[in-house]
Amino acid sequence: MYYRKALCAQQENVDQGTLQITVHSKTDNRPVENALVRISYTGDPNSVIEEVRTDSSGNTPVLQLKTPPLEYSLNASEEAQPYAEYSMQIKAEDFHQEEIAGTEVLPAVLAKQPVLLNPRQDTVSENRIVIPPHTLFYEYPPKIQESEIKPVHETGEIVLSKVVIPEYIVVHDGPVGDNSASNYYVRYRDYIKNVASSEIYATWPDDTIRANILAIMSFTLNRVYTEWYRNKGKDYTITSSNNTSSEDIRLIENYINSGVDAVICCYYSAEATEDISKACMEAGIPLICYCFGNTYHTSEIVSDNYVEGEMIAEMAADYVAKNLADKEEIKVAFGTISSVESMATRCDGMVTKFMELVPNAVDVGITEDLNSTAKAYDWAEKVLLAEPDVDVFVCFCDAIAIGVSEAMKDAGIGGDKVSVFGMDGSASAVTCIAEENSVFKATIGYDLVAAGKALVDVAIACLDGEDVAYAYEYPAPFIIDASNVEKYK
Numbered sequence: 001m002y003y004r005k006a007l008c009a010q011q012e013n014v015d016q017g018t019l020q021i022t023v024h025s026k027t028d029n030r031p032v033e034n035a036l037v038r039i040s041y042t043g044d045p046n047s048v049i050e051e052v053r054t055d056s057s058g059n060t061p062v063l064q065l066k067t068p069p070l071e072y073s074l075n076a077s078e079e080a081q082p083y084a085e086y087s088m089q090i091k092a093e094d095f096h097q098e099e100i101a102g103t104e105v106l107p108a109v110l111a112k113q114p115v116l117l118n119p120r121q122d123t124v125s126e127n128r129i130v131i132p133p134h135t136l137f138y139e140y141p142p143k144i145q146e147s148e149i150k151p152v153h154e155t156g157e158i159v160l161s162k163v164v165i166p167e168y169i170v171v172h173d174g175p176v177g178d179n180s181a182s183n184y185y186v187r188y189r190d191y192i193k194n195v196a197s198s199e200i201y202a203t204w205p206d207d208t209i210r211a212n213i214l215a216i217m218s219f220t221l222n223r224v225y226t227e228w229y230r231n232k233g234k235d236y237t238i239t240s241s242n243n244t245s246s247e248d249i250r251l252i253e254n255y256i257n258s259g260v261d262a263v264i265c266c267y268y269s270a271e272a273t274e275d276i277s278k279a280c281m282e283a284g285i286p287l288i289c290y291c292f293g294n295t296y297h298t299s300e301i302v303s304d305n306y307v308e309g310e311m312i313a314e315m316a317a318d319y320v321a322k323n324l325a326d327k328e329e330i331k332v333a334f335g336t337i338s339s340v341e342s343m344a345t346r347c348d349g350m351v352t353k354f355m356e357l358v359p360n361a362v363d364v365g366i367t368e369d370l371n372s373t374a375k376a377y378d379w380a381e382k383v384l385l386a387e388p389d390v391d392v393f394v395c396f397c398d399a400i401a402i403g404v405s406e407a408m409k410d411a412g413i414g415g416d417k418v419s420v421f422g423m424d425g426s427a428s429a430v431t432c433i434a435e436e437n438s439v440f441k442a443t444i445g446y447d448l449v450a451a452g453k454a455l456v457d458v459a460i461a462c463l464d465g466e467d468v469a470y471a472y473e474y475p476a477p478f479i480i481d482a483s484n485v486e487k488y489k
Contacts (some may be wrong), residue, residue: 003147015107017067017083021060023090026116031058035092035117039063042085054092067107068365073201074374081137082106082201090115102131109202135198166224192217205406205454207428208373211399245272252276257284262459266290269341270331286462288455291342299458299468301451305342308423308477309396315442315479316394316421317357323419324391330361333383335395335404338369346423347396354394364390366389376403384411390418398422398429398443405432405440415439425480425488434485445488452473 019039023032037060040051052060066084073082089328095117105111118127119452132138166188174181192213193216200212222238237260239251248267255263256279259363263285277296280287289300320330332354336347355361364387368379376395380403395401401422408418414437422429425445432440452476480488 017105073203097360099128207402305345306349309346310353313353334402373403380404380407396423398426447475
């Protein structure tokens with residue numbers, strides 16, 4: 001079934017991607033020169049479409065290969081396979097033959113396939129590797145949930161004196177709790193690269209790829225750091241709900257059942273988590289919330305989401321007054337979201353205040369529920385199609401502003417034509433603002449380190465039996481633009 005589906009996809013190949021194979025010896029990693037590489041469609045190994053040899057560095061020439069249309073990988077679909085699948089047969093003197101099936105080639109990007117050959121004197125004979133379908137296209141069984149709270153036992157491993165980025169991590173090759181499965185030491189960077197390649201399409205905008213890789217790194221290092229701190233006698237757990245209320249609820253339930261001493265959280269939805277927050281408080285566990293909480297919490301570091309929206313509007317309006325004062329009409333597109341209540345409130349403040357401060361502003365009226373950089377990119381393209389002379393994009397957060405900026409860049413539009421504004425002060429936003437003739441003019445940042453320290457201070461105070469204030473003031477915001485962006489790089 002899988003091969004038949006792949007062959008069907010080949011018939012829709014109308015774009016082009018590139019592929020390069022690199023061949024090395026498995027024993028000493030030296031390049032294998034003059035290796036013969038035959039390329040065929042996966043599922044039809046007899047239809048050889050390319051036959052090349054490796055050079056002194058073990059590399060084949062860069063091959064031009066047919067792929068499905070680019071838009072397949074930019075718009076999620078269960079029906080349209082976004083990549084073409086190729087198989088290869090690798091032969092070299094003094095080495096066992098190797099076969100690889102299912103190498104994925106996407107349009108407009110270079111796919112690199114490494115190959116390790118076993119010398120003939122090794123007991124290992126010919127090998128065939130089948131690369132499974134991409135996780136974004138194929139429906140795999142759900143991952144088995146792990147407990148967030150785990151006992152730490154003596155392992156014999158050395159505990160370093162400080163937290164570091166590891167060179168190697170241990171990967172368990174089997175389900176959770178399967179003690180018969182092997183553990184492997186894998187280079188950290190190789191692990192991140194392999195996970196990313198199976199969860200991301202290389203055709204996505206750079207900032208989208210960067211954000212996803214940072215999330216993968218964060219999840220991986222969280223496990224490493226948590227274990228390190230526990231071995232140092234600091235027993236706490238860091239988890240992520242991936243912006244879902246259901247996961248927020250599940251995590252807090254686990255914390256209650258595990259009998260933790262305190263919980264620090266940032267809810268996706270205050271309303272949806274009200275019952276579980278009440279249960280946490282009734283269990284005698286202090287609950288400290290970041291940004292916003294519901295009725296049931298011990299303390300919080302608060303922000304007024306409506307006021308935050310007004311701040312974005314004021315920043316954008318100030319730029320318009322200084323740089324677009326000669327225009328009779330300002331066409332503005334608002335990057336908003338309705339599915340996240342706190343951010344919807346921010347959007348209300350943003351739109352209302354901007355239209356108040358810029359009386360000659362005209363809302364282009366093209367709106368969508370923007371919950372990702374990729375969606376923001378597509379939305380910006382729609383705005384350009386309908387209103388090619390749009391002046392300003394005012395966005396509720398940096399992730400949306402970055403998607404818009406990428407769309408402008410790809411359309412050949414610079415900062416002399418369009419202005420984009422966001423909020424959060426993210427590293428990606430800073431990088432974008434610093435670019436020459438960038439459309440991304442400014443963002444609003446916070447001292448998040450100070451916020452994190454304040455949350456921990458409040459939690460410790462609660463555990464020490466101190467009376468804590470119901471709410472702590474959110475760190476003062478600041479504008480990042482071309483005048484000071486170098487400071488925040």
